[in-house]
Amino acid sequence: MSAYFTFDIIAEDPATHARAGVLHTPHGDIPTPIFMPVGTKATVKGLLPSTLASLGTKILLANTYHLSQRPGSETVAEMGGLHDFMQWHGPILTDSGGFQVFSLGDYVKLTDDGVRFRTVDYDGSYATWTPEENMRIQQLLGADIIMQLDQCPGYPAERSFVERAVELSSMWAERCWKAHTRDDQALFGIVQGGMHLDLRLRSLAHLEACADFCGYGIGGYSVGESHDVMFESLGPLVSEHMPTGKPRYLMGVGNPTTLVRGVGCGIDMFDCVLPTRTARMGTAFSHEGRMNLKNARYAHDAGPIDERCSCPVCTGGYTRAYLNHLVRQKEMLGGILLSMHNIFFLLDLMARARRAIIDGTYGAFLSAWMDSPAAADF
RNA sequence: GGGGAUGUGGCACAGCGGCAACUGCGGCGGACUGUAAAUCCGCUCCCUCUGGGUUCCCUGGUUCGAGUCCAGGCAUCCCCA
Numbered sequence: 001m002s003a004y005f006t007f008d009i010i011a012e013d014p015a016t017h018a019r020a021g022v023l024h025t026p027h028g029d030i031p032t033p034i035f036m037p038v039g040t041k042a043t044v045k046g047l048l049p050s051t052l053a054s055l056g057t058k059i060l061l062a063n064t065y066h067l068s069q070r071p072g073s074e075t076v077a078e079m080g081g082l083h084d085f086m087q088w089h090g091p092i093l094t095d096s097g098g099f100q101v102f103s104l105g106d107y108v109k110l111t112d113d114g115v116r117f118r119t120v121d122y123d124g125s126y127a128t129w130t131p132e133e134n135m136r137i138q139q140l141l142g143a144d145i146i147m148q149l150d151q152c153p154g155y156p157a158e159r160s161f162v163e164r165a166v167e168l169s170s171m172w173a174e175r176c177w178k179a180h181t182r183d184d185q186a187l188f189g190i191v192q193g194g195m196h197l198d199l200r201l202r203s204l205a206h207l208e209a210c211a212d213f214c215g216y217g218i219g220g221y222s223v224g225e226s227h228d229v230m231f232e233s234l235g236p237l238v239s240e241h242m243p244t245g246k247p248r249y250l251m252g253v254g255n256p257t258t259l260v261r262g263v264g265c266g267i268d269m270f271d272c273v274l275p276t277r278t279a280r281m282g283t284a285f286s287h288e289g290r291m292n293l294k295n296a297r298y299a300h301d302a303g304p305i306d307e308r309c310s311c312p313v314c315t316g317g318y319t320r321a322y323l324n325h326l327v328r329q330k331e332m333l334g335g336i337l338l339s340m341h342n343i344f345f346l347l348d349l350m351a352r353a354r355r356a357i358i359d360g361t362y363g364a365f366l367s368a369w370m371d372s373p374a375a376a377d378f
Numbered sequence: 379g380g381g382g383a384u385g386u387g388g389c390a391c392a393g394c395g396g397c398a399a400c401u402g403c404g405g406c407g408g409a410c411u412g413u414a415a416a417u418c419c420g421c422u423c424c425c426u427c428u429g430g431g432u433u434c435c436c437u438g439g440u441u442c443g444a445g446u447c448c449a450g451g452c453a454u455c456c457c458c459a
Contacts, residue, residue, distance in 0.1 A: 066413080103414075275411095277416095
């Protein structure tokens with residue numbers, strides 16, 4: 001733990017494992033539970049930082065792999081670090097690029113010492129990372145929270161493969177911890193272990209033993225498994241085994257239902273590309289479930305996306321008919337407005353969850369959500 | 379008036395003897411979970427649909443077989459008068 005970062009738990013729900021807290025960082029306080037919009041290449045596609053702030057965004061994600069390729073971590077550092085570079089002056093978290101090790105699959109080679117990427121999405125050259133090099137890059141980028149380099153095994157996966165991912169991730173966690181020197185950056189370890197609770201616990205135990213991380217990421221979920229499979233190991237891992245005094249970050253999750261259930265297990269932080277990606281594809285979140293605004297049935301619909309939503313889009317007079325038009329015509333404003341709505345939707349969902357936790361009514365909040373028509377749709 | 383070109387599914391195009399017909403657009407629907415994603419995947423003539431029926435401007439013809447070849451229409455476009 002660093003002097004720059006403290007995590008205060010301000011309320012615990014009596015009926016569930018949910019808790020509400022505040023994570024203090026050098027660039028501001030983050031109320032938890034929180035959803036973090038993803039701005040991989042130092043931009044949440046289509047949205048101004050000021051817009052993000054007005055939607056209630058407290059912290060953004062950016063990606064080490066992508067930024068190391070373009071424009072390069074040295075360039076970002078030269079421009080004063082990520083906050084100045086992208087003109088977002090609130091907290092930022094950089095993902096290590098561990099997820100790219102997983103998603104770039106065939107283009108990545110793993111060794112004990114690190115990873116070798118074929119940078120297919122850029123110039124096709126090879127990039128080699130050790131945990132130390134990864135830390136060097138993340139320190140140049142200068143986010144408030146940085147993640148250890150890890151390996152995410154995917155699902156389904158052979159137990160031996162998952163075991164190996166845990167071993168590698170553990171080894172790399174230790175090396176990242178030793179290599180990271182900026183105490184104004186909080187380093188999070190990442191728990192791996194697939195759907196196997198015993199491997200998860202092994203991973204967690206190693207992280208706790210080898211370092212004093214500021215928080216813990218939980219990686220390797222939402223990679224193809226069902227919600228039931230996911231929560232079977234995630235639930236006990238979080239609620240019974242993870243240290244209570246540090247933030248818990250469920251990486252890459254997710255959809256509204258997973259967020260609500262995750263909070264119930266005791267998760268504090270989430271991030272996901274889903275709201276922004278689906279927005280660009282024409283899909284909006286709503287209390288009724290997913291809405292594909294491309295659908296012909298909205299072409300003459302004068303209502304807002306979601307009657308119950310108080311986002312600038314839903315209260316701003318933008319009709320379903322207009323959104324339908326923008327999306328069909330591939331006008332960029334369509335993706336922008338839907339991104340605003342979807343991000344607000346998740347931020348607001350977490351803000352309401354937080355209020356319920358503070359009020360001691362999260363159990364009711366959770367079951368109300370699970371009984372709602374939206375729950376089945378996400 | 380003379381010369382040249384072209385007519386194919388909502389649109390644009392391909393097709394040069396075996397075709398329910400390439401491709402793109404459009405239309406309809408779906409997927410998207412630490413962003414190789416403003417991407418990707420289906421379907422898109424009709425029907426009683428693991429089969430059947432009608433198609434490629436029209437009418438005849440040649441052929442086992444014609445969107446494809448021949449003849450005659452009709453229509454459109456371009457050039458010269």
